[in-house]
Amino acid sequence: MLLEINDLNVYYGAIHAIQGVSFNVREGEILTLIGANGAGKSTILKTISGILHSRTGSVNFNGEDISGTAPYKITRKGLSYVPEGRMVFSQLTVQENLEMGGYVRNQSEIAPAIDNVYVRFPRLKERRNQIAGTLSGGEQQMLAIGRALMSDPKLLMLDEPSMGLAPILVSQIFDIIKELNESGVTILLVEQNARMALKIANRGYVLETGRIKFSDEAHNLLDNPEVIKAYLGG
């Protein structure tokens, strides 16, 4: 197992946001967490990445307990997180954003890594010297993913990558995620767009108010009548 979450409990003050969630991510797969707004999907990613702390439970990454570790150290272990809303550095250029993504790497590795990102996203290369805040939503999402790839992660966590994008861009982003996975990156995908997410995922977990309600192979969840009714629009 690349990532193992055991009996995770996370609180926001008195609110018990994540209630005893356990799941795991196998090396090489795409795992998706789906669920309604407020189900706790983003909270789980923030806890794994170290921004939030769990009250109890453990997060094991690559055989090492990382709960309570500072976010910058977790990134250095090979876990990259694309936060909800993309969060590019809007006042830095595209190229500088990518350099920041490669902050943990040796100076000599950064230029080739940036070239790799530009091969994957030629659009970013065209705009390399543009201030990131002036990019379109789709371009910002590409930049956020490219930036996260700069650290050469073992596991890439994506929080709502399709949010706020035009339908054509949504399918483009999902294609990119699939391609990344095929090139060897393990993916933990959190999405509101459950149908699209389950189509590219190997396995899925359905989260409801802080608990896991279903877990199954992705194609089974796509056929599950309860999941269809609640999350796939009937």
Add this chain to the structure above:
Amino acid sequence: MIFLSQIINGLQIGSIYALVALGYSMVYGIVKLLNFAHGDIIMVGSYVLWFGLSRLGLAPWLSVIISITVCSALGMLIEKVAYKPLRNSPKISLLITAIGVSYLLQNLSQLIFTPNPRMLPNFFPGYVSIGGAQFAVVTIVTIAVSVVIMIGLSVMVKNTKMGKAMRAVSENSDVAQLMGINVNNTISFTFALGSGLVAVASVLYCCSYSQIEPTMGSMLGIKAFVAAVLGGIGSLPGAMLGGIIIGIFESLTKAYISSQLADAVVFGILIIVLLIRPSGILGKSIREKV
């Protein structure tokens, strides 16, 4: 000729304001704190310099290096002890703490060094004549040193890994952490850098004005703060420009209107700029696509 020499004088004091304003602006950019203790570091730098020269009998260059080191370390220490524990508190708590630290430094200094003024020698005595006008060497040195430092700082923030990390942290420290940036170290570095610049400013100041006292940093600090706000707080070119503008206006007011009105003019400029352009001259009102 009088006009030109007043402009040069203005550039001199303006350079000193600019060096101090840079620290104000950098710290504000990265932790959104108006560090009102920043001005008092000038006083600390001056007293360390004086102590090295007069009490320990050290060479000027060595005293200057010690002063810069002590100020940088003090800047980091203040951040660690006073500001870091309050990082997630309301901004007003931080602001009040900064004012408290300012008074603490002033009063500690009165306790240790007594409130009596001390004298410092000018390291750069003499005059040079440029285009028929006489200028003190210290004036030229002050302007030259400041220009070099400002260029160096701009290059550092624009191009180095630490400079880019500073900009990333100042925009979004949570996301910067996700990049693997150690935010605490970046903040410490910023305080050290800002306080080091203040130490340089204090050396230049002492060379021109020779007299130091425990409360000297308060007015200097406030004027540097005005310079930072005038230029656009958070903007480094803004801090430099603001410092120069304040210096020149102050100098011209002293020459042509009245010395006593100089401070009033400085604050008057601040009020006018805030009315017309609240984000400051070079302050950004960024338009972003979401």
